[in-house]
Amino acid sequence: MVCNQITRTEKYFRIVALLVYWATLVILAHIQIPQPVRQTSFPDKALHIIAYMGLTLLLWGVVRPGQRVNWSRASAWLIMLVILLYGLVDEWTQGFTKDRTADIRDLVADIIGASATLGILTILSFWDAALVLLGAGLIGLTSLTRIELSAVMPAGGIVFYGLVYGTFSAILACTRSRSRPLLLIVLPACLLGLNCLLGLVTGRGPGIWDILVAMASTLLATMVCRFVMARSR
Numbered sequence: 534m535v536c537n538q539i540t541r542t543e544k545y546f547r548i549v550a551l552l553v554y555w556a557t558l559v560i561l562a563h564i565q566i567p568q569p570v571r572q573t574s575f576p577d578k579a580l581h582i583i584a585y586m587g588l589t590l591l592l593w594g595v596v597r598p599g600q601r602v603n604w605s606r607a608s609a610w611l612i613m614l615v616i617l618l619y620g621l622v623d624e625w626t627q628g629f630t631k632d633r634t635a636d637i638r639d640l641v642a643d644i645i646g647a648s649a650t651l652g653i654l655t656i657l658s659f660w661d662a663a664l665v666l667l668g669a670g671l672i673g674l675t676s677l678t679r680i681e682l683s684a685v686m687p688a689g690g691i692v693f694y695g696l697v698y699g700t701f702s703a704i705l706a707c708t709r710s711r712s713r714p715l716l717l718i719v720l721p722a723c724l725l726g727l728n729c730l731l732g733l734v735t736g737r738g739p740g741i742w743d744i745l746v747a748m749a750s751t752l753l754a755t756m757v758c759r760f761v762m763a764r765s766r
Contacts, residue, residue, distance in 0.1 A: 539598045547598065551591040558584055562623055563630050578642040583670050585646030589616060590666060593651070594659045602655040609651050616647040660708040664701065668724050671697050675728060675739060694743040698725065699750035706758035714759065721751040 539547075592612050593602070602609045620643040627633040653662045675693075702721050709717060725739075725747050732738010739747065 544595075544598060547591065547594045551595050554587060554591055558588060559623075562627060563633070565630070565632050578638060579673065581639050581642035582646035582649070583673065585616060585620070585643040586650045586666055587670070589647040589650040590654070590659070590662060592616075593654055598659070601658065602651050604655070612651070613644070613647055616643060620644070660704055664704055664708075667697065667701050667704070671701070671724070672728060672731060675732070675737070690740065690743045691746045694739055694747040695750040698747040699754040702751040702754040703758050706755045707762060714755070717755045717759075718751065721755075722748075725751075 589612060592615065593608075596612065597608050600608075604610075617640075620640045623643075624635040624637070624640055628635045650662070650666065653665060657665065698721055701724065702717070705720060706717050725744065729738050729744065
């Protein structure tokens with residue numbers, strides 16, 4: 534088990550991120566499903582898996598910062614119990630929401646997502662796991678679904694790609710501050726290339742403006758993080 538100390542600022546950041554993410558999940562799970570989302574070909578169970586992978590990652594980052602999962606200890610099993618209990622409550626309360634129904638298969642998908650994340654955290658550190666999950670989620674949501682993000686909100690695709698690639702690049706730059714700058718650009722570029730390649734195959738990839746915004750947010754996030762990290766030394 535690897536154990537690294539984290540700063541107080543990072544600890545507070547993880548707590549805030551968990552609270553915001555969890556609150557967002559609660560809200561999204563208890564509102565009427567928007568029509569553009571209904572038209573997507575992306576399986577509902579896959580969305581549950583992705584959502585609970587993120588929740589489990591943030592929970593672990595708060596409960597056991599700087600540590601990898603050790604299945605011989607209670608922490609991982611307690612988080613699984615929390616996910617199970619929350620999933621049960623979530624499904625039960627959805628029964629009172631219009632166009633929502635309780636589904637035991639959703640709960641199974643939640644547990645699969647939590648188990649997958651804890652499995653990844655057995656091998657990778659928190660931030661490395663975050664990069665893997667963010668990249669996989671991006672590819673899944675943009676290349677394997679026919680939903681038009683612009684139908685959900687104005688310039689939805691541009692905002693989505695800017696936020697995701699900016700976040701990915703910021704995490705990479707902050708956790709690999711001693712790496713060569715070229716590497717910090719190449720990895721997001723490879724992810725974007727894979728995103729575009731799968732988009733050509735499925736016909737559901739990023740448009741030209743999405744690509745330009747993704748590249749711009751990658752460069753901006755990398756430069757800002759490098760500057761901040763250099764000033765803090």
